Amino acid sequence: TYKELSRPKQDEKATEQPRTNDLVARPGPPTIVEGIEGCIGNTPLLRIKSLSDETGCEILAKAEFLNGAGQSSKDRVALSMIEIAEEQGILTPHSGDTIYEGTSGSTGISLATLARAKGYLAHICMPSDQAIEKSNLLLKLGAIVDRVPPAPIVEKDNFVNRARALAKTHTASSGLPTASTPPSAEEKADLPEPDESMTRGRGFFADQFENEANWRAHYEGTGPELYAQCGGRLDAFVAGAGTGGTISGVARFLKPLLPKLTVVLADPQGSGLFNRVLYGVMFDLKEREGTRRRRQVDTIVEGIGINRVTANFEAGKELVDDAVRVTDAQALAMARWLVEKDGIFIGSSSAVNCIAAVKTARKLGPGHRIVTVLSDSGSRHLSRFWAKAGDVGGAVDTRLEDVVNA
Ligand code: PMP
Numbered sequence: 001t002y003k004e005l006s007r008p009k010q011d012e013k014a015t016e017q018p019r020t021n022d023l024v025a026r027p028g029p030p031t032i033v034e035g036i037e038g039c040i041g042n043t044p045l046l047r048i049k050s051l052s053d054e055t056g057c058e059i060l061a062k063a064e065f066l067n068g069a070g071q072s073s074k075d076r077v078a079l080s081m082i083e084i085a086e087e088q089g090i091l092t093p094h095s096g097d098t099i100y101e102g103t104s105g106s107t108g109i110s111l112a113t114l115a116r117a118k119g120y121l122a123h124i125c126m127p128s129d130q131a132i133e134k135s136n137l138l139l140k141l142g143a144i145v146d147r148v149p150p151a152p153i154v155e156k157d158n159f160v161n162r163a164r165a166l167a168k169t170h171t172a173s174s175g176l177p178t179a180s181t182p183p184s185a186e187e188k189a190d191l192p193e194p195d196e197s198m199t200r201g202r203g204f205f206a207d208q209f210e211n212e213a214n215w216r217a218h219y220e221g222t223g224p225e226l227y228a229q230c231g232g233r234l235d236a237f238v239a240g241a242g243t244g245g246t247i248s249g250v251a252r253f254l255k256p257l258l259p260k261l262t263v264v265l266a267d268p269q270g271s272g273l274f275n276r277v278l279y280g281v282m283f284d285l286k287e288r289e290g291t292r293r294r295r296q297v298d299t300i301v302e303g304i305g306i307n308r309v310t311a312n313f314e315a316g317k318e319l320v321d322d323a324v325r326v327t328d329a330q331a332l333a334m335a336r337w338l339v340e341k342d343g344i345f346i347g348s349s350s351a352v353n354c355i356a357a358v359k360t361a362r363k364l365g366p367g368h369r370i371v372t373v374l375s376d377s378g379s380r381h382l383s384r385f386w387a388k389a390g391d392v393g394g395a396v397d398t399r400l401e402d403v404v405n406a
Helices: 002-006 020-025 048-055 076-086 106-119 133-140 159-174 185-190 213-229 246-257 272-278 328-342 348-364 386-389 400-404
Strands: 045-047 058-063 098-102 119-127 143-148 204-205 237-238 260-267 323-324 369-374
Touching: 048 058, 048 106, 048 159, 048 328, 048 348, 048 400, 058 213, 058 348, 076 213, 076 400, 098 106, 098 159, 106 119, 106 133, 106 143, 119 133, 119 159, 159 185, 185 213, 204 369, 213 246, 237 348, 246 260, 260 348, 323 348, 328 348, 328 400, 348 369, 348 400, 369 386
Parallel strands: 058 369, 098 119, 098 204, 119 143, 237 260, 237 369, 260 323
Antiparallel strands: 045 058
């Protein structure tokens, strides 16, 4: 390995350099990749040492923050949605087409990055309570950004509904055929005013919640990668659901190969999924809170926790065996712990996943291998989640029990 080749052996002089040929011959990443798209996927599976040592289980995490376009798991999804739309002739690179999306941020950042690489315009709608660095980054990428007040999915000004409506306005004003259904005469009256960008190219609503290119990206990428990285041996897979794409895609790939695998939903406080689990009706949310007026999800955690069964959650919900509810206090404590003990600086949804992974380890008992996901980095969450978590001090002596029971 690289380590063996480049480190001088004990009896060698420390000044001795490894031979050039040894370094050239060391196994490395695939040679040259084609553009920024080539930096997506094949992320490392990281053994979290502190959590593994403390639980007696092997706690492994897919380092999705190392995806190279938007630095989150959403790179896989954005690329998959764009490529499928291109195959279907809905999007044509460098043609002035605009990609519309409703997103808590990560998907928008991945789409906006890939839009630049492929010659599209990105128009991103996101709730105004999400961390400001995400919308600042989107603006730097040249995306059009609408920060809309948080509103339930049944309301017209909800961020997802706004993105869909804008795509329809674009369709109506450009006159070009597209996969977005053209608006009816009644709908037209209700649509936002077109802006200048909407006279060029087609408008495409990416629709990460309902677009099944999402779970397929994890079925074809994340799942097979982690199966291979684990040599086919893992006992549990733990993940949150924002659209449900990750948990559904990975579970659909792994369960047929590993029938004994436990799939665990990590759910933040305030999420409708978990509340229903509490009532004993696993994920039967179709009739549900859709009609109630309230905030989407009441938590400081960004990106996960949903109040309805999306197409992407539906695709795998039968494969979910268990759910763990995680409070904001636990997520904040875990985020600090991972910096203090392991130097791993992650965002809020990853912290939720790690709490649920530890709880799953405790439930299964020592000797099991539990795999989870580190969806994005803490740098996307400085102004909100990490502002609450505070700075990590010098010598810290936190106990895992206090983190898990925070
Ligand atoms: N973490 C973050 C930071 C996210 O943005 C999302 C998706 N919105 C998720 C986790 C959840 O992934 P999925 O949509 O695949 O359920």
